[in-house]
Amino acid sequence: MALIACVQIPNLPIAIARRDGMAPLDRPLVLYRVEWQRAVVYAASDDTGLSPGMPLRQARVRCPQATYLLAEPERDRQVIAALAALLEAFSPRVAASERLPDPALVLDLGRMTFSQAIALVARLDRRIRAEIGLLPAIGVASNPLVAQHAARRAGTGVAVLVPLGDEAAFLAPQPIRSLALDAEILGRLDQLGLCTVGDVARLSIDALQAQFGGAGSRLYQLARGIDAAPIPKTIDAPTIRSTRRFAGPLLDRGVLERVIGDLTARLAAQLLAEGWTTGAVALTLVVDDGAPLMLERRLAEPASDAATLTAALFALSRSAVLESGVTAIMVAASDLVPEVAEQRDLFAPAGGSSQRLRDVVGRLHGRFAGSLLRARLADPEALLPERRVRLEPR
Amino acid sequence: MERNPTARLEQVIAAIQRRWGTHALRLLGDAATAPAVPVVPTGFAALDAALGIGGVPRGRLTEMLGTPTSGMTTIALTLIARAQTQGDLAGYVDLSRTFDAEYAAHIGVDLVSLLLVRPSSAADALEIIQALIASGGVGVLVVDALALLQSVPQDARLLEQALRVLPGVLAASPCAVLALTPLPYSPEMARSLAFTGSLLAHAASIRLHIIREAWLPAEQGPPGCHARISVLKHRLAPTKGDAQVLIRFADEVKTWH
Amino acid sequence: MSRFWPHGVPIAVACNDLATPIAFNWEGHEHTVIQIIDRWRVDDGWWRRRVWREYFQLITRSGLLVLIYHDVRAAEWRLQRLYD
Numbered sequence: 001m002a003l004i005a006c007v008q009i010p011n012l013p014i015a016i017a018r019r020d021g022m023a024p025l026d027r028p029l030v031l032y033r034v035e036w037q038r039a040v041v042y043a044a045s046d047d048t049g050l051s052p053g054m055p056l057r058q059a060r061v062r063c064p065q066a067t068y069l070l071a072e073p074e075r076d077r078q079v080i081a082a083l084a085a086l087l088e089a090f091s092p093r094v095a096a097s098e099r100l101p102d103p104a105l106v107l108d109l110g111r112m113t114f115s116q117a118i119a120l121v122a123r124l125d126r127r128i129r130a131e132i133g134l135l136p137a138i139g140v141a142s143n144p145l146v147a148q149h150a151a152r153r154a155g156t157g158v159a160v161l162v163p164l165g166d167e168a169a170f171l172a173p174q175p176i177r178s179l180a181l182d183a184e185i186l187g188r189l190d191q192l193g194l195c196t197v198g199d200v201a202r203l204s205i206d207a208l209q210a211q212f213g214g215a216g217s218r219l220y221q222l223a224r225g226i227d228a229a230p231i232p233k234t235i236d237a238p239t240i241r242s243t244r245r246f247a248g249p250l251l252d253r254g255v256l257e258r259v260i261g262d263l264t265a266r267l268a269a270q271l272l273a274e275g276w277t278t279g280a281v282a283l284t285l286v287v288d289d290g291a292p293l294m295l296e297r298r299l300a301e302p303a304s305d306a307a308t309l310t311a312a313l314f315a316l317s318r319s320a321v322l323e324s325g326v327t328a329i330m331v332a333a334s335d336l337v338p339e340v341a342e343q344r345d346l347f348a349p350a351g352g353s354s355q356r357l358r359d360v361v362g363r364l365h366g367r368f369a370g371s372l373l374r375a376r377l378a379d380p381e382a383l384l385p386e387r388r389v390r391l392e393p394r
Numbered sequence: 395m396e397r398n399p400t401a402r403l404e405q406v407i408a409a410i411q412r413r414w415g416t417h418a419l420r421l422l423g424d425a426a427t428a429p430a431v432p433v434v435p436t437g438f439a440a441l442d443a444a445l446g447i448g449g450v451p452r453g454r455l456t457e458m459l460g461t462p463t464s465g466m467t468t469i470a471l472t473l474i475a476r477a478q479t480q481g482d483l484a485g486y487v488d489l490s491r492t493f494d495a496e497y498a499a500h501i502g503v504d505l506v507s508l509l510l511v512r513p514s515s516a517a518d519a520l521e522i523i524q525a526l527i528a529s530g531g532v533g534v535l536v537v538d539a540l541a542l543l544q545s546v547p548q549d550a551r552l553l554e555q556a557l558r559v560l561p562g563v564l565a566a567s568p569c570a571v572l573a574l575t576p577l578p579y580s581p582e583m584a585r586s587l588a589f590t591g592s593l594l595a596h597a598a599s600i601r602l603h604i605i606r607e608a609w610l611p612a613e614q615g616p617p618g619c620h621a622r623i624s625v626l627k628h629r630l631a632p633t634k635g636d637a638q639v640l641i642r643f644a645d646e647v648k649t650w651h
Numbered sequence: 652m653s654r655f656w657p658h659g660v661p662i663a664v665a666c667n668d669l670a671t672p673i674a675f676n677w678e679g680h681e682h683t684v685i686q687i688i689d690r691w692r693v694d695d696g697w698w699r700r701r702v703w704r705e706y707f708q709l710i711t712r713s714g715l716l717v718l719i720y721h722d723v724r725a726a727e728w729r730l731q732r733l734y735d
Contacts, residue, residue: 115531261551265558272528272562305528306559307521307552357483357507360531368522373510375495383693384702385718385731386657389495391510460735463716467653467735492654494732579680579713606714609686617688617708617716617734643716643734 003109003117006139006147007087007124009132010156012103013043013076017069019133028066032056033073042071080105083132090124092336095144104151106144111301114161115359121159141167145227149174167225172198179222185215197223240276241332242266249288249325253317256285256326260313263331268306271333277302279335281309283316286328293320298335301366309333361394369393431630434482434534434570437472438639441623445600446631450570452533454630455560457594459575460604465621465641467494468501469604470536470572475502477570482533485509485526489519489539497643516549520556527560527569534570541575541594550593557597573598601627610642618642659729662719672707675719677730682711 009015013031023029028048032039039056048063060068080103084096093108109117117140128136139150141162149171150160162170174197176189188211194200200208201223208216221227242263250256260283271278282296295316303309313331361372370393378390433449435442442449450456450473460466474484484507486493491512499505509532513519526532543549564571573594595601603624610618619641625633664675671690674683688708695702703723710716718732 261555265555268559269562272559272566305521305524305563306555307517307524310555311517357509357531360483360509360526360529363529364522364525368511368513368518371511371513371518371522373512375493375498375505375508375510377496377499377505380496383695384704385496385655389657391495394509461714462733463714463735465735471653490654492656494653494655497653497655497732497734579715609710612686612688617710 002111003114003140003142004144004147005107005109005117005121005124006144006151007083007105007107007128008102008137008139008148008151008154009079009083009134010102010137011043011045012079012134013071013073014045015134015156016076016079022069023067028063030059030063030066030068031071032059032068033071042073076103079132079134083128086127086131087124089127090120104148106147109140113359113362114163117161121161125157125159141170141225143167143225143227145222146170146225149178152178168201168223171223171225172196172201176200179219181219181222185212185219188212239332239334240267240270240278240336241330242270243328243330245328246326249327251322251325256329257314257317259329260317260331261310263329264310264313265306267331267333268304268309271304271336276333276336277304278309278333280333281312281316282330282332282334283313283320284328284330284332285317285320285322285326286330287322288324288327293322295320302335365394432568434473434477434480436469437476438469438637440637440639441469441602444623444625444634444637446628446634450534450572451599451630452568452570453564453566454599455564455571455573455594455597456600456602457573457575457598458602458604459577459626461577461579461606463619464604464606465619465639466574466576466604467497467538468641468643469623469639470538470574471498471501471503473570473572474498474508474534474536475504477534478504478507480533483507483509483531484534485511485532485536487511487513487519487523487535487537489513489537489542493538516543516546516552519543520552523571524556524560524563527567527571528563530567530569532567532569534572536572536574538574539576540573541592544593554593557593560597595627598627599629600625606641610640616642653735654733656729656731659720659722659731662728662730664719664721664728670705670721672709672719672728675728675730680713682713682715684709685712686710688716 014029017023017029017031018025029045030048030050031042031044033042041050041052041054041056041059043052044050044059048066050059050063080096084094084105087094087105087107091107091109094105096103096105109120112120121138121140125136125138128134135157137151137154137156138159139147139152139154139162140159141147141150142164146162146167150162154160176195176197176199177186179197189200200219205217205220208220210216212219244259244263278299279302280296280298282294285293287293297312297316299308299312364372372394373391374394376390376392377388380388382388431447432452433447434452435449458466458469474486477484486508488510493510495505498508511522513522523535523537526535540553543553575594603626604621605624606619606621608620610620621639621641623637623639660677662675662677664672667673671687672684674681686709688710690705690707693702693704693706701724705721705723706718707720708718716734717730719728719730721728
């Protein structure tokens with residue numbers, strides 16, 4: 001299952017100001033900016049009761065005890081850029097919305113199980129705290145819309161993960177204005193007495209299209225937590241290569257496969273050491289008299305083990321028609337995504353080893369279903385030993 | 395510098411440790427600075443003591459060799475049972491397809507949470523083993539009997555490739571892997587094979603050889619034996635001699651009609 | 652290692668006059684019985700498909716502790732369990 005994470009720093013400008021010691025921690029803090037010769041609130045700590053855009057004069061009347069400082073949006077943008085750069089170590093698909101004062105960064109985690117996502121979120125949280133010095137709010141779900149809602153619900157230093165299939169139920173109690181809708185649609189929903197996302201989700205697509213025209217389909221999807229918009233690739237993930245050159249041209253397939261096996265073992269070791277899995281492998285055979293043969297294969301699912309990579313590369317090599325000897329072989333792994341190991345501390349889910357067993361079996365079940373068994377003492381008192389135990393597929 | 399070579403050596407070591415830390419260099423037997431190896435206790439105190447580190451190491455491959463009825467499987471199943479009581483997930487890769495579930499339950503293995511694996515090919519076996527280790531979710535993995543793959547050339551090649559990457563995969567994993575290697579009945583053949591180089595012998599961090607020494611007298615209860623476990627190889631600590639263990643085999647359910 | 656064969660492995664068994672096994676042949680090796688630890692009979696399901704077996708738990712000179720049985724109806728011997 002592909003998962004999306006949304007990382008927010010709640011009230012980012014205030015969090016940065018506090019991090020940098022610009023104001024006493026025990027007093028409310030207001031940051032303001034001047035636009036069109038008018039001073040307005042840019043960001044305010046939660047204990048002020050003030051909201052961005054409020055005239056500064058009005059704010060000072062409402063909250064005279066706060067510390068008032070000029071905002072520094074450029075500093076805030078630099079922190080967002082640093083955060084985005086950090087997240088790019090976890091995924092080549094990171095999108096940032098610099099909608100200050102509450103920007104959100106969304107990253108495509110690729111295909112992983114929920115327990116892997118829990119472990120990754122823990123790592124992400126630790127790195128953000130250590131390298132940025134701020135406490136993130138993290139949401140994880142099957143699409144960016146729900147992930148952003150989850151991050152918003154999470155709050156400072158907390159992660160919320162929405163299981164697959166629970167998206168609609170998670171969004172249902174949220175106020176309708178939490179969806180990214182324009183003011184006109186929000187106004188009409190209000191007039192119709194539809195206050196929560198769940199209220200809208202109960203309507204059929206026909207009813208919504210009748211009321212809102214083309215926007216009705218989009219509204220139908222948003223209310224059900226459906227958001228298929230992909231996150232574009234922002235950086236080029238690295239490619240890992242391993243090469244061997246020969247003194248003279250080789251035609252012996254057995255020797256070539258042994259070399260491919262060796263190179264693949266090195267590739268797998270490097271993937272493991274650097275924490276990647278690969279979605280595609282490539283084989284380049286440099287032949288004695290002719291253009292190099294380049295063959296590529298996408299894997300059914302990202303892998304990093306030598307056996308899977310070797311099998312894929314052997315299949316490519318056997319499909320190559322060699323009319324002259326090979327003078328060099330290169331194997332490469334591309335489309336890399338971070339590998340995540342399971343962790344059993346901190347976010348260890350309730351259910352302990354039984355959950356871990358389900359996760360481990362779940363990962364292997366697709367390809368090795370027939371090999372995974374459970375033994376059961378069906379009839380311990382049976383006279384015949386073979387009737388006491390039953391072996392069943394997991 | 396001291397003229398006494400031992401004292402001089404200790405001065406040099408102390409200087410290196412001061413500059414680069416105690417893990418940079420240490421005298422064998424310097425337990426105070428030896429980094430602790432995470433282990434899974436075997437359930438046999440004498441064996442844990444002989445290993446010098448308190449059990450079978452996590453993140454490493456341990457090989458155990460023994461003839462049939464030496465007690466090798468009983469030790470492996472006891473290891474699994476102990477690990478399960480401590481919250482570890484355990485797996486048993488049954489390459490010979492003769493796993494004795496009733497006996498395992500008698501030893502104390504929780505069958506419900508035991509992941510029993512019967513691969514359909516050597517390639518599947520090696521891939522599943524690697525995946526289980528890399529998952530980070532399995533604490534103990536017993537493989538019975540990996541050495542059998544060496545008898546088929548194609549499978550031996552796969553095993554060789556797998557053993558090249560296995561240490562790296564294991565190093566990042568909390569899994570303690572115990573590979574069981576059956577030896578032939580003949581004591582002479584068994585002894586020679588135990589010491590002969592093999593793919594597993596090279597890859598294993600620890601190699602243990604279990605030998606049944608004497609049967610327990612019949613009047614002392616269910617059948618059992620005294621066994622001696624020798625540490626043939628140990629990369630992680632100096633060995634502390636052989637271990638003497640008592641193996642008790644299960645009683646059968648029987649009824650006279 | 653400890654092995655269990657649910658359907659047993661066919662073996663050739665030599666018995667004495669009391670129909671007690673004294674040796675058996677398995678995987679090309681002959682194993683001389685040095686001690687019968689226990690023996691019992693299972694006679695079950697006589698009203699449907701009768702199962703009539705004589706079980707022997709025994710030790711061999713070659714150092715094995717095994718469970719073998721004589722399937723009386725099929726007149727064959729099988730090795731079912733090797734203890735380890």
